[in-house]
Amino acid sequence: xxxxxxxxxxxxxxxxxxxxxxxxxxxxxxxxxxxxxxxxxxxxxxxxxxxxxxxxxxxxxxxxxxxxxxxxxxxxxxxxxxxxxxxxxxxxxxxxxxxxxxxxxxxxxxxxxxxxxxxxxxxxxxxxxxxxxxxxxxxxxxxxxxxxxxxxxxxxxxxxxxxxxxxxxxxxxxxxxxxxxxxxxxxxxxxxxxxxxxxxxxxxxxxxxxxxxxxxxxxxxxxxxxxxxxxxxxxxxxxxxxxxxxxxxxxxxxxxxxxxxxxx
Amino acid sequence: xxxxxxxxxxxxxxxxxxxxxxxxxxxxxxxxxxxxxxxxxxxxxxxxxxxxxxxxxxxxxxxxxxxxxxxxxxxxxxxxxxxxxxxxxxxxxxxxxxxxxxxxxxxxxxxxxxxxxxxxxxxxxxxxxxxxxxxxxxxxxxxxxxxxxxxxxxxxxxxxxxxxxxxxxxxxxxxxxxxxxxxxxxxxxxxxxxxxxxxxxxxxxxxxxxxxxxxxxxxxxxxxxxxxxxxxxxxxxxxxxxxxxxxxxxxxxxxxxxxxxxxxxxxxxxxxxxxxxxxxxxxxxxxxxxxxxxxxxxxxxxxxxxxxxxxxxxxxxxxxxxxxxxxxxxxxxxxxxxxxxxxxxxxxxxxxxxxxxxxxxxxxxxxxxxxxxxxxxxxxxxxxxxxxxxxxxxxxxxxxxxxxxxxxxxxxxxxxxxxxxxxxxxxxxxxxxxxxxxxxxxxxxxxxxxxxxxxxxxxxxxxxxxxxxxxxxxxxxxxxxxxxxxxxxxxxxxxxxxxxxxxxxxxxxxxxxxxxxxxxxxxxxxxxxxxxxxxxxxxxxxxxxxxxxxxxxxxxxxxxxxxxxxxxxxxxxxxxxxxxxxxxxxxxxxxxxxxxxxxxxxxxxxxxxxxxxxxxxxxxxxxxxxxxxxxxxxxxxxxxxxxxxxxxxxx
Numbered sequence: 033x034x035x036x037x038x039x040x041x042x043x044x045x046x047x048x049x050x051x052x053x054x055x056x057x058x059x060x061x062x063x064x065x066x067x068x069x070x071x072x073x074x075x076x077x078x079x080x081x082x083x084x085x086x087x088x089x090x091x092x093x094x095x096x097x098x099x100x101x102x103x104x105x106x107x108x109x110x111x112x113x114x115x116x117x118x119x120x121x122x123x124x125x126x127x128x129x130x131x132x133x134x135x136x137x138x139x140x141x142x143x144x145x146x147x148x149x150x151x152x153x154x155x156x157x158x159x160x161x162x163x164x165x166x167x168x169x170x171x172x173x174x175x176x177x178x179x180x181x182x183x184x185x186x187x188x189x190x191x192x193x194x195x196x197x198x199x200x201x202x203x204x205x206x207x208x209x210x211x212x213x214x215x216x217x218x219x220x221x222x223x224x225x226x227x228x229x230x231x232x233x234x235x236x237x238x239x240x241x242x243x244x245x246x247x248x249x250x251x252x253x254x255x256x257x258x259x260x261x262x263x264x265x266x267x268x269x270x271x272x273x274x275x276x277x278x279x280x281x282x283x284x285x286x287x288x289x290x291x292x293x294x295x296x
Numbered sequence: 297x298x299x300x301x302x303x304x305x306x307x308x309x310x311x312x313x314x315x316x317x318x319x320x321x322x323x324x325x326x327x328x329x330x331x332x333x334x335x336x337x338x339x340x341x342x343x344x345x346x347x348x349x350x351x352x353x354x355x356x357x358x359x360x361x362x363x364x365x366x367x368x369x370x371x372x373x374x375x376x377x378x379x380x381x382x383x384x385x386x387x388x389x390x391x392x393x394x395x396x397x398x399x400x401x402x403x404x405x406x407x408x409x410x411x412x413x414x415x416x417x418x419x420x421x422x423x424x425x426x427x428x429x430x431x432x433x434x435x436x437x438x439x440x441x442x443x444x445x446x447x448x449x450x451x452x453x454x455x456x457x458x459x460x461x462x463x464x465x466x467x468x469x470x471x472x473x474x475x476x477x478x479x480x481x482x483x484x485x486x487x488x489x490x491x492x493x494x495x496x497x498x499x500x501x502x503x504x505x506x507x508x509x510x511x512x513x514x515x516x517x518x519x520x521x522x523x524x525x526x527x528x529x530x531x532x533x534x535x536x537x538x539x540x541x542x543x544x545x546x547x548x549x550x551x552x553x554x555x556x557x558x559x560x561x562x563x564x565x566x567x568x569x570x571x572x573x574x575x576x577x578x579x580x581x582x583x584x585x586x587x588x589x590x591x592x593x594x595x596x597x598x599x600x601x602x603x604x605x606x607x608x609x610x611x612x613x614x615x616x617x618x619x620x621x622x623x624x625x626x627x628x629x630x631x632x633x634x635x636x637x638x639x640x641x642x643x644x645x646x647x648x649x650x651x652x653x654x655x656x657x658x659x660x661x662x663x664x665x666x667x668x669x670x671x672x673x674x675x676x677x678x679x680x681x682x683x684x685x686x687x688x689x690x691x692x693x694x695x696x697x698x699x700x701x702x703x704x705x706x707x708x709x710x711x712x713x714x715x716x717x718x719x720x721x722x723x724x725x726x727x728x729x730x731x732x733x734x735x736x737x738x739x740x741x742x743x744x745x746x747x748x749x750x751x752x753x754x755x756x757x758x759x760x761x762x763x764x765x766x767x768x769x770x771x772x773x774x775x776x777x778x779x780x781x782x783x784x785x786x787x788x789x790x791x792x793x794x795x796x797x798x799x800x801x802x803x804x805x806x807x808x809x810x811x812x813x814x815x816x817x818x819x820x821x822x823x824x825x826x827x828x829x830x831x832x833x834x835x836x837x838x839x840x841x842x843x844x845x846x847x848x849x850x851x852x853x854x855x856x857x858x859x860x861x862x863x864x865x866x867x868x869x870x871x872x873x874x875x876x877x878x879x880x881x882x883x884x885x886x887x888x889x890x891x892x893x894x895x896x897x898x899x900x901x902x903x904x905x906x907x908x909x910x911x912x913x914x915x916x917x918x919x920x921x922x923x924x925x926x927x928x929x930x931x932x933x934x935x936x937x938x939x940x941x942x943x944x945x946x947x
Contacts, residue, residue: 171328175327175329178328179326179327180438184553185556238439241441241442242438
C-alpha cells in the first residue's frame, strides 16, 4: 500500500502568517506565524489555553482568523470552510472523540471516504452499477487502512463498545481514509496508558513514513513530542514563544519559563 | 502415482497439484476477504520459493528457520525447504530474542523465513550473539522499507530470483524433489524444554506421513475437511493437523487474519475438523457464560433449562447409546433447535465432525459441556517425539479421564515404574546433535520413553496421571502427583494456574494464580472494587472463594485411597501471574516446577513454617523487555482436609 514516498522533508506547503483570533475580548491567537514543510511532523505545544486547538481550527477552517493569512499549496486565503479544507487534503481528529457511536468501525471509517464518492445518493441506495463498483473500491482502501492500523478484530464492532484507546485509533483511521496530505491530530494520546501511547506513536510515525503525510499534532506528553516530532512550535497566551527542533525548544528560556512559571 | 503412494511431502504436494489442481489448498483472510490458493497455485508458489532459496545457496541438509504466525507463505516455506532436501525449523513466534539464540545456534541456521518486522528485528537484535544468519526473508514488508542490510530480502524478491533460476535450470527443481527419500528428516521441532535446554526432535517424512495417514483413517478425514490453522507452527500439533494431514488427505487449511480475529474467522470458515488445547475450549466457554449472565431473564432461563437437559442426556445421544427416554429425546431436539444449534453457530462449531483436545488435562465440566451440545470433542495423547500420535479416543468410546486406546499401528506398554512406553512408525529419528539424549529416550527394544506415568483401565483405555519424574513421595511414603492435584484445581474457572508442593514433605501445599477475567467478573458482580491483579489476589473475599475450590478438591482426593493423603493443607494466592516471559511457564504454558520452587523459596518456607503472611519482592519482565519489581504481602490460608471415613459418614 506504500506510495513509495520515502520520507524526506520537502518545501513549505502550509504557511501561517500573522494569524490573530479573538473571541470578544479574549485574544486566543495573536500574530502567530510559522510554516510547515512537506512530510514533516510538527508539534504544537503550550500550557492549557495557549491557543493550540484554536490554531488547528483556523487551519482547517472551523474558525476564521480575523487577521493574517494561511497559505496552503501556494494559495493564500483568509477564510476557508471546513469542507473545502477537507477537499484540499486536510484531515483531522478531535480532542474529544467525534465518531458515530452506534455505527461499526468499518462504517465509521467509510464515512471518511465520503468526499471521494462520486455516485449519487439514489444509485448508492440501490447499490447498483457504478455505485457498487465505487463502494468496492472504497471498501478496498478502507481495508488497507484497517490492516495498517491493525484493527481487523473490531471491524464489525460498534464504536461505542470499544475502549477509549481503540476509539482514538478508529478516529485516526477515519482521518486516513480521506487520504489527506496534511493530518491534524488534536491530542491523539490524551488519556491513554503507556502501552496505548507507544502504539499510537508508532502508528503516527508509520503514517508519516509510509504515506508521506505531513502531520501537525497537539500533544501534552513532552516525552512523546520530543520523540516523534521533527519541529516544535510553542504557544503561550496565544503568542508564539518558541520554535525549532525538540532540542532547541528544550533549551529555550521562554519555553521553560512558560512551563515552569515565572513571576510576571 | 496417487497421493496414497507418495512418500515425501513435496511429492504429496505435486501429486495433489497434478490430480486435483483446482481444489482449494490454502485460504487466508486478507484485507477482509478470504483469498484462496488452489493446489496448483500453491505448488507454483512453493516451486518459486524453493528455486529462489536454491539460487541464494540453500543446499540439501541445510536448516531453514521459520518464525511467525500461521501464514500460507510460511507453510510454503516449509514445503520449499523440504523440496530442496532441507529441514524446516519452526520457532515459537512469541519467543523473545534471547530464547531464539540457542535454537538458531544449535540448528546452525543460515536462512530464515519470517513473518514481519517484529521477527526481523529480533534476528537483528541477537546478531552479535548469533551472526550465522546469512539470509532473512520476510513476508510482510510493512516498516521494512528502510532496512538496508543486503541480507534482508522480501519473499517476492526471492521468488522472483527463483523464477529466473528455474528458467535457467529447468530440471533442477524436479531433480531435487526426486532425490528426497522417505527417511530423510522432514522437520525439526524444538521441545519446549520443561527442564534444560530445548532439544531438536527430528521427524522424517515417513514417520509424519505414518501418523497423518493413521489419524486420517481413524476419523475418516477426506479432502473436503476445512481446518483453521491458528496454533503455533512450532508445535507438533499444528504440524500434524495443518501440514502433514492436510497434505495426506488433501484438505483445506485456513489461516486467520490475525491472532485477535481467530474467533471471528472460525465462525466464517466453520471448520469440520478442529483441534485446540483445553485452555481454548475453556476461554470459549467462559465467554459464553459471561454473555449468558448478561442476557435477558427469559433467555437465561431457557439456556439453563436446556443445558440441564443436555447435561442429562446430550452426551449419550451424541454417542448413540441406548437408554435415553423418548421425553428426553424430544426435549433435546427442542433444545437443539433453540439453544444448542445457535450456540454451536456462535462458537463457529456448526460443521465440526471431529474435534480433538490434548496437551493438558481437560476439566470434566468443560468436556461434558461441549459433548452435550453435540460437538464430537475427543481427547488424544501424543508427544513431539511421537508425532502427537499415540492414543486416540474412538467415536462413541469417549471417556473423560482417559486418553483412549492405542492408535492404529502404535504399541503402548507400561514400564515397571509406571512410565508409558510407545513404539510405532511415527517416532523420532533422533534428537539433533544429541546422540546421548536419543539413546536415553529409546530403550533397547525400540520403545520411546514418554516420561509420563499412567496405566490402562479395565477397558484398555490409557489413563495419564502425571509426568513420571514429577511423581514424588510424601514423607509418609504416599504417592504425590503434583500435576494431578494442580489440574483438579485448575478445573475451577476461578483458578488459572496452580503449583503443588509435597515431595519429601509432611503435607501438600499449593500456590494458586487466580483467573483475572473470571474472578474480576465475580468481584464486579459483588460490587467488590479492585485496581488490578495484585490487589484482587490479596482480597480476603477472593481467598474465601478459592478456599472453597481447594476444599472441594480435597473432598475429591479423599475419596481416592491412593491420593487421599495428598490433600492440600495450606495455600496462597501468588501476587503475580506466572508468565513464560519470566521463565515460570514454558511457551506451551507448562509449569516450570524447579524454577518456581527456587524463585519463590521464601513463600514455600512460609507455607511450611505456618506463617499467616509473607512479604515478597519479585522481578518481572514486561512485554517490551523492560523489567520492574512487584512487591506484596502474600496471605497464607489453611484449607480443610477430609479423612476418608469422615466423608463416608457425611455422604
